[in-house]
Amino acid sequence: MSEIFERYVTEANVFTTDSLSNIANYKNGLAMQRFRPNGADKGLPVLKIKELNQGFTDSSSDRCSSKISNDVIVKTGDIIFSWSGTLIVKIWTGTTCGLNQHLFKVTSDKYPKWFIYKWTEYYLRQFQSIAAGKATTMGHIKRSDLKQAEVKIPHKSEIDRLDKLISPIFKRYVNNILEINSLKELKNELLSKIF
Template sequence: MAMQKFRPVNIKESLPVVKIRELNQGHTDSNSDLCRKDIDESVQINTGDIIFSWLGTLLLDLWAGNEAGLNQHLFKVTSNDYPSWFIYEWTKYYLQEFQLIAKSKATTMGHIKRSNLKESFAIIPDDDELTKLNNLLGPIFDNKIKIRKQNLILRQIKKQLLAKLLN
């Protein structure tokens, strides 16, 4: 969704907007655009959400920043049927192929199409095997998100301490 269409009326009732820049740095900052807080839930992201960029720089990331609005060309990848680690790892598996497809486009902004996603297949384990895998890999994935969040907090503290030290 193009977030410039949803400018906030009140700064206190706003969310920072995640664009490619924010996705690359892993967080929003004071230079990030703002949008209204009442945007559709499908374009609101929180810590642990899987974000996929399909245009230009194809990226896949686990969002470690705070609540934000998701700008156009970025998607929150979700599933009602499969755990996040499963979706993330299969998307990551195909990311290099997607990047090659985008790079081969003759346009200035390479991209992939919905058909490229539909042509990507995942091996789906049966329910018992998926449960076993989820019990094993789910906590590891959750811990990965916690570590990313902690790293973000430590970087912010480092930045604040360096600013105080240099003043």
């Protein structure tokens, strides 16, 4: 997948340009400590950087109300970009959860998921460098950085051609991570029964 994308970035001749902030919606999470579950609501686990790094929520994860807006509810397969502290972009492979502040849920109604994921990943090193330069505060990027990140947009027929190549690989990539997580859970369960 990366190889095909890199080739397209370096070899595409016919394209228009746009910005990351225009090709996708970068929805910031909420300060979930303000949205605790109450009453009979069991709530949702909260997705923070710890959970994003480990790829799943667990019993130590905070909980938030399940009545939060749908655009800050994260589901398996969503693209999550941590824009503050540890800057990373990942496909979420855990269960449904609430998006905490300092994380973006990245979506698009114009372009395929792999397209916005790979372009966000493409600028990750640059974003990490910007964040590292902010020594006085917790390193982060701003929306203006997303606006300045230039993206090559090929003709629709070329995107369709690339989509036929990359989408199946992208789906397999996500499924492989899910399978690995499932095997890890099974291993931990078996070990807990043995010891």
